[in-house]
Amino acid sequence: MYEARFHGRGGQGAVTAANILAAAAYSEGKYSQAFPIFGVERRGAPVAAFLRIDEKPIDIKFQIYEPDAVIIQDPSLLDVKEANVRGGLKPGGTVIINTKKSPEEFDFGDAKVYTIDATGIAINNSLGTKTNPIVNTAIIGAFVRITGKVSLDAAVKAVHDLSPAKREQNVEAVKEAYDKVMGV
DSSP states (O other), rough: EEEEEEEEESSSSSSHHHHHHHHHHHHTTTTEEEEEESSOTTTTTEEEOOOOOSSSSSHHHHHOOSSSSEEEEEEEEGGGGGTTTTTTTTTOOOEEEEEOOOOGGGGOOEEEEEEOOOHHHHTTTBBBBSSSBHHHHHHHHHHHHHSSSHHHHHHHHHHHHOOOOOHHHHHHHHHHHHEEEEEE
C-alpha cells in the first residue's frame, strides 16, 4: 500500500488534492482512500490530509503515521513544530515541497526531495490570488510525475471533473507542474 501525507494551510486545497488523487486512482481500477485532519478550522491554519492507494482493498481507517511520501504545500510549515511534516517518513521516502528552491537545499536524510514552484504556477493560472494562491492542482501534477501512482490522463480527468471552479486553469496547472518539477 502506498501512503502519502499532505501538509498545507486552510484554503490551499490539501484536502481537495488528496480527494482528487484518490478519485484518479479509483478511475484506474485501484483502491483508494483520502481523508483530512484539522486543527483549528480556519483559513491559514495548518491542515493535513491523507491518501492511500493500493491494488487490493484497503481495510484500515486511521491516520498515516509512516508515509511513503510527504507533500508540503506551504514551506513555512517546515518550521512549525506542531505540523510535524518530517514525522514518520519512511526510510528512502519521497518529499515534495512547494518552493522555488532547489531540492538540494533541504535535508530530509535519505529521503528523495523534489521541489515545484506551485505558488508561481497557481498565480500564472489565476488560481486564488497573489496573496492566497490555491496550489493544490500544481501539487497534483508534481505528485503524478514523481510517484507514478496515477497516470497524468487520470489526474487531468479527475481535476477537470472535480474542480469546483476554473476547470481549464486547474488542468493547465496540473500539466505545467508535471513538466516543471525539480529533482526528477
